[in-house]
Amino acid sequence: MRISYNWLKKYISVNLSSKKISNILTDIGLSVKSVRKITIGSNREDSILDIDLTPNRSDAMSHYGIARDLYAILTYRGYKTVLSKPIINNYKKDINKYCFKILIEEEKKCRRYSGVALSKIKIDSSPDWLNDQLKSIGIKSINNVIDIKNFVMHELGQPIHIFDMDQIKGEKIIIKNAQNKIDFKSEDNIKRELNEKDLIISDTKNTLSIAGIISSHNSNISIKTKNIFLGSAYFNPVDIRSIGIKHIIKTDDRFLFEKGVDPTQTVYALQRMASLLKEIIKCKISSDIVDLYPNPIFPLKIKLRYKKIMDIIGKNISKEKIKKILSLLEIFILSEDEKSLLVVVPPYRIDVQREIDLIEEILRIYGINQIKKSSKIKIYSIPNFFYKTKEEIQKVIFNQLVNYGFQEIINTPMRNQNSDSFLLNSFFDRESINIINPINKYYNSMRSTLLFGIIDSIKYNYNRGNNNIKFFEFGKIYYRKNHQFLEKTCLSIAVSEIEKKSKKTIENKNDGFFYLKGIIEQVFKRIGIYYYTQTSSIHPIFKENISIRYKNKNLVELGKIKKNISKNIEIFYAEIDWEYFISIVKEKKIIFIPYSKYPTSKRDLSLLIDKKIPFEKVYQLIKKMEKDLIKKIEIYDLYEGKNLPKSKKSYTISFFFESKDETLTDIIINDLMKKIEKFLKNKLGSKIREIS
Structure with a gap:
């Protein structure tokens, strides 16, 4: 939100520079991202404050609203200032022409x-x-x-x-x-x-x-x-x-x-x-x-306890200062006793609804920097997040998946060798291990994937009316390769939906895919795996799939199972190489990186690009280009269709910039964005689209 310094001074009399004003506003939660000088009209100078206003502070979304908050803090800090509400001159009815x-x-x-x-x-x-x-x-x-x-x-x-x-x-x-x-x-x-x-x-x-x-x-x-x-x-x-x-x-x-x-x-x-x-x-x-005004919105009454203020803030602020702050914020005291105040909050302060909100307002004006660290506070070391055994790691992931609403299943490791199994084994260049004397003719080989067991479990549940399926399984797979018998532990995760025949199309066929991909990413985040890549890949069982790789080695295969295999049930499936996953986690080390004390800035870029180029390629290119200042990159929107060439798609990407050494100005960020635009144009032939 842009605030003109000259305009602001129409409502508040104070002899402070725009830079000083911006620092004071930032102190009370109205964070000023930048202050820039401009020249308007007949060479008149002004300063524009770019305020990063939080969504709950609707009362401050105007020049007078900012002036009102500024008046409270300046008066509390001892400055001599006057708040002047916009004047209404000569308001009177001139003629009685309309009676609507x-x-x-x-x-x-x-x-x-x-x-x-x-x-x-x-x-x-x-x-x-x-x-x-x-x-x-x-x-x-x-x-x-x-x-x-x-x-x-x-x-x-x-x-x-x-x-x-x-x-x-x-x-x-x-x-x-x-x-x-x-x-x-x-x-x-x-x-x-x-x-x-x-x-x-x-x-x-x-x-x-x-x-x-x-x-x-x-x-x-x-x-x-x-x-x-x-x-x-x-x-x-x-x-x-x-x-x-x-x-x-x-x-x-x-x-x-x-x-x-x-x-x-x-x-x-x-x-x-x-x-x-x-x-x-x-x-x-x-x-x-x-x-x-048939149903008036009345001012909210809230009880404010002195002890609660002390408990939350951690400092005994005098009653006189508390009452002064409330008065400056136009929060009026209805009644009081030794232990508490009953106050009335003006309707324009829609963010102040509870006692804790009042305490936040008091601290905001009193100054969080005035609260010193108590000698009674004990400094604790960082908890030990190292997982030493497979069992510890498995327990963490098990609990995480259960908390996401998944159920663990356990299937028999013996299966019937069918054409789908043969196709899968041929693709991965491995052989099935057949059982010489099977107890049951339907269990004549050892499973080489957890996929078919989880499909059977889903179909079994669907046939009994259970349509909300989210399953996972820890289990071993068995196969022979290069004349060696091998076994490997995997983690399979699946979600499913039934395609409703009454509808011609599903509203979003990729909902399950992106949901499952999000679950995988949260599992990685929980355990500390960050620097992975993803690529589109070919898989004999999946219609749409990606491979997630870590250090150029496959860690996860994820995709939508073909309809002829899933029997018209929408199944999205992921299989994690659990042993590789365990080895990655065990080599992880915790590194403490302090938060930057400088604010994060966000910019969006809408990119027109060839349909065949995945977002991951764009992501990896940008990451390599500028590591120090780009904190995070997120895809905000993907669009294909009307008003775009058939061979093109549009990505809207959000960039989050942050420095450990300084506040990033608009000039620095704009220069970075231009470099990114030029870099992507040279590397991918992309074009920039205007964001409406």
């Missing part, structure tokens, strides 16, 4: 809705100061009305939607669920189909907006607009997030509403925007503010 009504049908989804009408609007360019203010945080000027809306949104954190008043039928605003299968063309010219689960804002005939996060192309203002309606609301964040994901709506309004706005400032935000419009455009306020 607001109706909320979905009171759980829309808790509050406020609206006002303005007339004699003249759509024009914005004044220089407004252009410069928005430009400083990366927002392009559109026109004076939209620019004021954006200014108020980034000032107060409250979205305001604007409708052309002359397009509203019946002078009525209705917040309700849509009827089934309504076609809605939004301002981004995308047609969306709405149903009865979608919240809309409408008039008596038409849909004006989807939940206040995107407007209809018809209700939007234009150069011809003379009269406007301003709406300010509080929507249920969960509903907004659900609608936004469903219809792929990415707007600032959605971002704010789904985090949770301040329900007490809907009217204030309207008054602020209307007063700015009057000041800049000389328009008229043409109605009363209509405010519907």
